[in-house]
Structure formats: structure tokens, C-alpha cells
Amino acid sequence: MIRDEEGILVSDIDAALIAAMEVIQKLRAQDDVSAAEWQGWRLEIxxxxxxxxxxLSLDDPLSTKSLRD
Known part of the structure; x- marks a missing residue:
């Protein structure tokens, strides 16, 4: 687990999902080889x-698991 103590403040869940997908894209863009190292990791909102x-799975950020009631 890597905790982000600052986080990102957004107006609603849709904005949070967009921000999370942007973070995942940045992580992947840093090094194509390390993409395999993120297998099994998740980004939680x-x-x-x-x-x-x-x-969201870092393997497939479009695979979103909704935990809302």
C-alpha cells in the first residue's frame, strides 16, 4: 500500500474517477517496462x-469496482 496523504479534492465521483484515471496514465507513462510491476495493484478513491x-485496477483502469450502495 502506498498512501497519498494529500489526495485530490474533487466535486463529485465522476471527477474523482477522471482524476484517478489520469494518475494511472501518468504512472504507466513513466516507464513502459514497469507496467507489469503494477499488476494486481489498485487505486482506491x-x-x-x-x-x-x-x-480501479492499475492493470485496467477502465475496470472500476463501484463500492457505492
Missing amino acids: TDGAGKVTES
């Missing part, structure tokens, strides 16, 4: 209380 609301 949390609300203001720290509850995970969405989870």
Missing part, C-alpha cells in the same frame, strides 16, 4: 471520511 467508494 475515498470520501472525506476515508471510506473507499471506488477501486
Whole structure:
């Protein structure tokens, strides 16, 4: 686990998903070879209380697991 203590403040879940996908693209762009190293990792989106609301696979960021009720 790598925790981002600062995070990104957004207006709604759609903006959070877009921001998360941009972060994943940046991670992948840093080094094509290291893309395999991210296999099995997930980027989790949390609300203001720290509850995970969405989870995106770093393998396939379009594969979103919604944790909303």
C-alpha cells in the first residue's frame, strides 16, 4: 500500500474517477517496462471520511469496482 496523504479534492465521483484515471496514465507513462510491476495493484478513491467508494485496477483502469450502495 502506498498512501497519498494529500489526495485530490474533487466535486463529485465522476471527477474523482477522471482524476484517478489520469494518475494511472501518468504512472504507466513513466516507464513502459514497469507496467507489469503494477499488476494486481489498485487505486482506491475515498470520501472525506476515508471510506473507499471506488477501486480501479492499475492493470485496467477502465475496470472500476463501484463500492457505492
